[in-house]
Amino acid sequence: MGDAAIEITGLKKVYKGRGGTPDKLALKGVDLTIPRGSMYGLLGPNGAGKSTMINILAGLVNKTGGTARVWGFDIDKNPRNARANIGVVPQELIMDAFFTPREVLEMQAGMYGVPASDRRTDELLRAVHLFDKADAYARTLSGGMKRRLLVAKAMVHNPPVLVLDEPTAGVDIELRQQLWDYVRELHARGTTIVLTTHYLEEAEELCDTIAIINHGEVVCAEPTDQLLRRIDEKEIVIEVAEAQDGIPAALAGYHAVLKDSHRIAVQISQQSANVGAVLAAVQAAGLTIRDISTDETDLEDIFLQLTGSAGDGSSDDSPPAETAA
Numbered sequence: 001m002g003d004a005a006i007e008i009t010g011l012k013k014v015y016k017g018r019g020g021t022p023d024k025l026a027l028k029g030v031d032l033t034i035p036r037g038s039m040y041g042l043l044g045p046n047g048a049g050k051s052t053m054i055n056i057l058a059g060l061v062n063k064t065g066g067t068a069r070v071w072g073f074d075i076d077k078n079p080r081n082a083r084a085n086i087g088v089v090p091q092e093l094i095m096d097a098f099f100t101p102r103e104v105l106e107m108q109a110g111m112y113g114v115p116a117s118d119r120r121t122d123e124l125l126r127a128v129h130l131f132d133k134a135d136a137y138a139r140t141l142s143g144g145m146k147r148r149l150l151v152a153k154a155m156v157h158n159p160p161v162l163v164l165d166e167p168t169a170g171v172d173i174e175l176r177q178q179l180w181d182y183v184r185e186l187h188a189r190g191t192t193i194v195l196t197t198h199y200l201e202e203a204e205e206l207c208d209t210i211a212i213i214n215h216g217e218v219v220c221a222e223p224t225d226q227l228l229r230r231i232d233e234k235e236i237v238i239e240v241a242e243a244q245d246g247i248p249a250a251l252a253g254y255h256a257v258l259k260d261s262h263r264i265a266v267q268i269s270q271q272s273a274n275v276g277a278v279l280a281a282v283q284a285a286g287l288t289i290r291d292i293s294t295d296e297t298d299l300e301d302i303f304l305q306l307t308g309s310a311g312d313g314s315s316d317d318s319p320p321a322e323t324a325a
């Protein structure tokens with residue numbers, strides 16, 4: 001404990017089935033630590049369990065087992081403190097149509113007991129580019145505007161942790177950029193940011209650390225650059241007939257390690273796809289190739305499985321354009 005913004009251990013959630021539908025195990029015992037000051041991405045396909053995890057942290061969903069701490073406060077033992085330290089921007093654009101953005105923020109501040117002298121309604125409205133809509137009915141706002149109003153609403157009590165659940169759904173490119181500018185600004189001022197997304201590109205652009213969630217489990221959690229390197233790399237294992245006591249000189253230019261006297265593992269970049277060159281070098285060194293295999297747990301495969309996209313930005317798997325919700 002101590003320095004984590006969020007610390008989750010063995011977190012489990014079972015949604016009870018109703019009317020004959022079976023129970024749903026949405027979180028299978030998740031362990032996850034999100035450091036203070038980080039910009040953390042929870043990446044996973046629809047139904048992976050991201051919202052469930054966030055809603056448990058926000059006190060909106062009851063967990064079935066495990067523990068969770070927000071800024072050091074246990075959500076069971078110190079629910080008020082835990083809630084005071086987190087702001088959540090929900091996935092759904094739910095708000096009362098007949099309140100204005102100014103009223104929405106004022107009411108939220110009231111709910112969190114923020115004294116009038118400490119309220120930052122105008123500042124927040126300006127930050128999310130809604131100052132000129134301050135007194136318009138919420139129902140007249142576009143989807144992107146509502147999303148930004150929800151970001152401001154999550155920040156009224158100035159929490160050290162801001163969680164955004166699928167924040168770019170329904171937000172067009174320009175407004176998305178404005179949203180990110182504001183989120184980056186908050187991060188620069190010290191707010192820990194957690195965002196869920198099913199777009200690798202989005203997590204890659206914004207987050208310093210990414211955890212991949214699938215089927216209620218954390219598949220991996222590591223610094224973004226490290227993860228991207230792994231995604232780009234593939235390991236091939238070459239089995240040679242002749243016993244080796246070191247890496248053959250011909251492979252000196254590659255990232256190669258000896259697994260045992262007959263098996264050489266070589267990391268290659270997927271993009272440059274130089275398998276042929278590696279094999280040619282092995283053969284040119286006079287070695288007889290007996291077998292070749294590739295690493296089964298390659299992350300690229302996991303990603304393809306998770307996101308249905310290679311994550312190279314070339315597909316049309318981009319967030320949808322803004323729609324009036």
Ligand SMILES: Nc1ncnc2c1ncn2[C@@H]1O[C@H](COP(=O)(O)OP(=O)(O)OP(=O)(O)O)[C@@H](O)[C@H]1O
Nearest residue numbers: 015024026044045046047048049050051052053166
């Ligand atoms: N209230 C509920 N009752 C029953 N099952 C639920 C409920 N909420 C979520 N689930 C199920 O739990 C699993 C995890 O859902 P969750 O919404 O947490 O995933 P997610 O990763 O956030 O996906 P999405 O981005 O679509 O929200 C899914 O199979 C979902 O159908």
